[in-house]
Each structure stands twice: as structure tokens, then as C-alpha cells.
Amino acid sequence: MNTVIETENLGKRYGDVVAVENLSLRVAEGEIYAFLGLNGAGKTTTIRMLLGMIKPTTGTAHVLNTRVSLGSQKPWASVGYLVEAPHCYPELTVEENLEVARRLHPATPPGAVGDIIEQLRLSPYAHRRAGNLSQGNLQRLGVAKALLHNPKLLLLDEPANGMDPAGIVEMRELLLKLTREQGVTVFMSSHILAEVARLAQRIGIIHNGRLLQELDIDELECNRRRRLLIRTRDIQTAQSILLEAGHDIEVLQNRIIAVKNGYSFEHSDDIASLLVQGGAPPTELILEEEDLEQYFLRLIGVNGGQNE
Amino acid sequence: MNNLWNMLWVELRKTLRSKVPQLTILGSLFLPFGIGFLLFIARNPEISRKMGLITAKADLMRVTATDWPSYLTLSAQMVAMAGFFFFCLITSWVFGREFIDGTLKDILAVPVPRVTIILAKFAVSAIWSSMFTLVMYVFILIIGGIFNLPQGSLRVIWQGSVLIVVTAIMTILVVFPFALLASIGRGYLLPMGAAIITLILANVAVIAGWGDYFPWAVPGMYTQAMLPSGDSPGVASYWVVILTGLAGIIGTYYWWKYADQSR
Numbered sequence: 367m368n369t370v371i372e373t374e375n376l377g378k379r380y381g382d383v384v385a386v387e388n389l390s391l392r393v394a395e396g397e398i399y400a401f402l403g404l405n406g407a408g409k410t411t412t413i414r415m416l417l418g419m420i421k422p423t424t425g426t427a428h429v430l431n432t433r434v435s436l437g438s439q440k441p442w443a444s445v446g447y448l449v450e451a452p453h454c455y456p457e458l459t460v461e462e463n464l465e466v467a468r469r470l471h472p473a474t475p476p477g478a479v480g481d482i483i484e485q486l487r488l489s490p491y492a493h494r495r496a497g498n499l500s501q502g503n504l505q506r507l508g509v510a511k512a513l514l515h516n517p518k519l520l521l522l523d524e525p526a527n528g529m530d531p532a533g534i535v536e537m538r539e540l541l542l543k544l545t546r547e548q549g550v551t552v553f554m555s556s557h558i559l560a561e562v563a564r565l566a567q568r569i570g571i572i573h574n575g576r577l578l579q580e581l582d583i584d585e586l587e588c589n590r591r592r593r594l595l596i597r598t599r600d601i602q603t604a605q606s607i608l609l610e611a612g613h614d615i616e617v618l619q620n621r622i623i624a625v626k627n628g629y630s631f632e633h634s635d636d637i638a639s640l641l642v643q644g645g646a647p648p649t650e651l652i653l654e655e656e657d658l659e660q661y662f663l664r665l666i667g668v669n670g671g672q673n674e
Numbered sequence: 675m676n677n678l679w680n681m682l683w684v685e686l687r688k689t690l691r692s693k694v695p696q697l698t699i700l701g702s703l704f705l706p707f708g709i710g711f712l713l714f715i716a717r718n719p720e721i722s723r724k725m726g727l728i729t730a731k732a733d734l735m736r737v738t739a740t741d742w743p744s745y746l747t748l749s750a751q752m753v754a755m756a757g758f759f760f761f762c763l764i765t766s767w768v769f770g771r772e773f774i775d776g777t778l779k780d781i782l783a784v785p786v787p788r789v790t791i792i793l794a795k796f797a798v799s800a801i802w803s804s805m806f807t808l809v810m811y812v813f814i815l816i817i818g819g820i821f822n823l824p825q826g827s828l829r830v831i832w833q834g835s836v837l838i839v840v841t842a843i844m845t846i847l848v849v850f851p852f853a854l855l856a857s858i859g860r861g862y863l864l865p866m867g868a869a870i871i872t873l874i875l876a877n878v879a880v881i882a883g884w885g886d887y888f889p890w891a892v893p894g895m896y897t898q899a900m901l902p903s904g905d906s907p908g909v910a911s912y913w914v915v916i917l918t919g920l921a922g923i924i925g926t927y928y929w930w931k932y933a934d935q936s937r
Binding site for chain 2: 411414417418419420421436437439440442443445447449450451453454455456457458462465466467469470471472473511
């Protein structure tokens with residue numbers, strides 16, 4: 367499969383502040399790649415470097431097989447993007463803002479403006495001044511500008527930001543449709559991790575400017591922490607039984623025993639039998655599976671990911 | 675060429691939809707009406723006596739704008755000074771608004787060459803400044819006619835028109851570097867602050883005898899050309915003005931092309 371985005375030791379420093387460091391990533395054609403990180407992790411700086419808006423201090427970036435440099439014209443005819451908050455000319459209408467975007471991509475036919483207005487359900491607002499739009503519709507306008515010229519690659523910074531739940535679902539379906547039907551590649555950053563889990567095929571986690579991990583969504587399944595939580599009246603006995611049977615356990619707050627090995631998660635019935643036979647029957651068994659949010663927080667070492 | 679037309683369309687549409695051009699056109703009306711008002715006061719001493727501070731200005735009018743040549747010279751000076759401020763505002767708005775509105779990022783990674791975008795912006799700044807001058811000039815003629823100033827021959831009006839047009843062109847050119855300041859300062863404050871300092875420096879330069887080589891003093895010095903005692907700046911001064919305009923365009927282009935754009 368072709369590589370659409372490739373960076374090699376990409377880095378950006380502002381004096382002593384390291385915004386991005388040694389970032390090497392590859393995004394394959396037709397995939398949805400989610401770029402996760404806290405605020406200030408370096409996501410937007412990376413996207414701006416990929417778009418040739420910021421000059422990297424180190425390394426190189428290639429987009430659609432073109433080396434990115436400041437002020438270059440290639441390959442932007444095939445790239446659509448939405449960086450940070452969507453901005454527009456407030457005194458122009460939605461239609462006029464899109465016409466401006468169309469003229470910035472001269473190969474785009476005039477009919478594309480009407481089509482994208484319909485596709486993004488902006489028809490009721492087409493003649494409304496963009497300055498009077500709600501945050502959600504402003505976001506739609508931003509996405510419409512990115513999609514207007516049928517790009518092969520979409521770079522989207524928080525595409526569902528400010529959208530209502532219906533809008534988020536709509537955005538997800540639109541992106542999935544674009545990748546499945548038109549082979550569009552999507553590189554997106556998002557804070558809505560549940561959304562990323564549903565959408566992305568590949569995930570890159572960035573923290574303090576460094577790429578901590580890159581993994582497929584299938585790998586995430588394997589890496590996610592799973593454990594069996596046991597509540598029992600006789601915690602001491604239960605503990606001894608489980609340790610004797612060779613299980614990796616931990617006693618949590620509220621007198622709950624966490625069995626951390628994968629076997630326990632797959633064979634909770636065996637654990638229950640073991641405890642019953644040993645005289646410490648469980649009163650409650652809970653199968654706990656780490657979600658992307660907890661996995662992300664655990665990886666970057668923030669407390670929310672500790673599950674305790 | 676198609677790209678340039680497209681970008682001109684874009685810039686003109688943004689400009690025409692904004693309230694800023696309307697406000698600057700109002701400003702252009704204010705200048706001739708201001709001169710007219712002072713002429714009226716100067717010609718009516720009984721009103722003049724009742725008006726305190728304005729009297730001093732009106733007396734100045736009586737001395738400086740007694741006939742068409744001096745009236746047109748005064749109007750050209752208005753273009754060189756007040757026009758300079760308005761042209762700065764126009765250019766700062768055309769360039770600085772992309773930073774203020776956060777729309778800069780949308781015009782950076784596009785298949786249209788950045789030089790085309792920059793040239794369209796300069797073209798619209800120049801067109802808009804010219805419209806400002808044209809509206810102002812029409813009202814200058816109307817007001818001069820109403821006051822029935824002496825020595826209003828066709829030749830004098832033509833000379834005065836050339837004076838105002840050349841002053842406006844030179845003023846537009848020396849304002850181009852303020853586009854660079856709007857880009858560096860990411861808005862209007864830096865160029866407008868610099869405009870005030872520049873006008874002060876222009877006066878200092880003239881007093882010190884360096885006016886011929888200080889680009890922002892040249893348009894003002896040129897306005898004296900029509901007066902009997904007036905002296906036109908030398909050829910070098912016109913080159914200084916042209917090179918300043920070019921430096922503004924080239925500097926802005928390189929800034930937009932090579933500076934990190936993190937907004």
C-alpha cells in the first residue's frame with residue numbers, strides 16, 4: 367500500500383521549548399489515522415509542519431510523495447485540511463466563503479460549492495453570513511471547505527469539535543464513506559477518544575512532542591488492560607487461594623481483588639469455582655476492560671488511566 | 675493569469691462585503707468637507723470671531739487656500755498626510771485581517787502561488803486607496819467650485835489634478851511596507867503605530883534636510899511643486915519611493931512564504 371504521509375525525525379523547537387521531537391510516522395493510503403495527545407502535545411504543530419506552514423527544525427515530511435517545504439504549491443490541490451478552530455470571513459455568506467475556497471483551488475468546478483453545501487446539510491444557511499453561524503455549523507463549514515475540491519488526503523484537527531451528537535455521528539459516517547468509497551486518506555487529531563476508537567484504523571499517541579506509540583486498532587485490542595475484579599466477604603482467604611493458584615493479584619480500595627492475568631478474564635467461571643471450593647465464594651465478579659481513553663491516559667502516565 | 679483574476683475576485687469580494695471600505699470612503703469625504711468648512715469660516719470673519727480655536731485654523735486657510743493653485747496644493751498635502759493614514763489603514767486591513775480573523779491558514783496550503791495571493795492583496799489595496807483619492811478629489815473640485823476660488827483655469831485644474839494623482843500614487847507606494855508590518859505584527863496595531871512614528875520622522879527628515887531620501891517625506895515635498903516658491907524633489911527621490919514600494923511587496927512576499935505561520 368502506498369504511503370501518503372511520511373515523516374522522518376520531524377522536530378520543531380521554539381528556543382528552549384521542544385514542540386515536536388523526532389517524529390517518524392507513516393500513514394498508508396486509504397486509512398484513517400488518529401493522532402492523539404493532550405493539549406500542547408504537539409498535534410497541531412505536526413499538522414502545520416505537514417502543511418508547510420511551519421518550518422521543521424529537524425527532519426523531513428513527505429505528503430503525497432512530495433517533500434513539504436514552506437510556501438510550496440505542490441501537493442495542495444489534493445489535500446484538504448482543517449487546522450484548529452474553523453475560521454471564515456464573517457462578513458461573507460456560507461456560499462461566498464465556499465466560493466473563496468473554490469477559487470483557491472482553481473481546478474474545482476463551480477458546481478462543487480452547491481454540492482458540498484448539500485452534502486454537509488448547510489443549505490438552510492447558504493445565504494447566511496458566516497459570522498452568525500453556530501459553532502457546530504461553523505465546524506461544518508470548515509469541513510466543507512476541506513472537502514470542496516475532492517482531496518485525496520484530509521488533515522483534520524478535531525473535526526467533530528463543537529458538533530452535537532447527531533453531527534458527530536454524521537461526521538463519522540461521512541469520513542468512513544470517503545475512505546471506503548473514494549479511497550480518501552484521513553489524518554485526524556481528536557479528543558473524543560470513543561469516536562476515534564470507532565473510526566480509526568491506526569492510532570499514533572503523542573506526548574510532550576514525542577510519538578509514544580503507533581498501533582493498529584487490532585493491536586490496541588491486545589494491549590488493552592483487562593482484569594477480573596472480585597468482591598468477597600472473606601478477602602484474606604480469597605487472596606491466599608488466588609496466590610496459591612499462581613494468579614497475579616492486587617487488592618484495590620473498597621476491598622476488591624483485581625486478578626490481572628489474561629487467563630482470569632477469559633475463565634472467570636474457573637476462578638469463581640476455585641473460590642467457592644476454597645471457602646471464600648465471590649459475591650460479585652466484574653470483567654473490566656480498559657477503553658481507549660484509559661489506555662491513552664495510562665500510556666502517558668496520567669492518573670485517570672490507573673483504574674484504581 | 676487565471677489565478678490572479680481569481681484572487682482579485684476573492685480580495686474584492688472580501689473588501690466590498692466589509693464595512694471598513696465604507697468607513698474609509700466616509701473619511702475621504704471628511705477631508706474636503708473639513709477644508710470647505712475652514713474656507714467658509716475664513717470668508718466669514720463674524721462667524722470666525724465666535725469660534726475660538728477653529729479661527730486660527732481658518733485664518734491659516736485664508737493665507738494658504740486663497741486661489742485654486744494653493745487650494746489644490748493644500749488638498750494634495752491632505753492626500754500626503756491624512757491620505758497616508760487612511761492608506762495605511764486600508765493596507766493593514768487587507769493584510770492584517772487574515773491574522774485577526776484566523777483565516778491565514780486557509781490561504782497557505784493551496785495550489786495558488788503565494789505571490790499571486792500577495793499581488794492581488796496589493797492590487798486591491800491600491801484600487802481601494804485610489805477610490806478613496808477619487809472620491810476625495812471629486813468633492814475637492816465641487817467645494818472649490820462652490821467657493822468660486824480665483825485662478826480656476828483648465829490648465830490650473832489639470833496641473834492640480836496631476837499633483838493630487840501623483841501624490842496619491844507615491845503615497846500608495848510608500849504605504850506598501852506597512853503590509854509587511856501588518857504581517858509581522860499579525861494585525862493592525864503595529865502598522866498603525868508605525869504610521870504615526872513615520873509621519874513624525876518624515877517631518878524631522880524634512881527639517882534636517884534629508885527629506886529627498888526619506889521615502890515617506892517625498893510625497894509631502896512633491897505637493898509643493900505647484901507653488902511659485904515650490905521646489906520638486908529630485909529624480910532620486912522618485913526612485914526612493916518606487917524602491918520602497920517594491921521593498922514592501924518583496925518583503926511581504928518573503929514573510930508570507932518563509933516565516934512560520936502558527937495562526
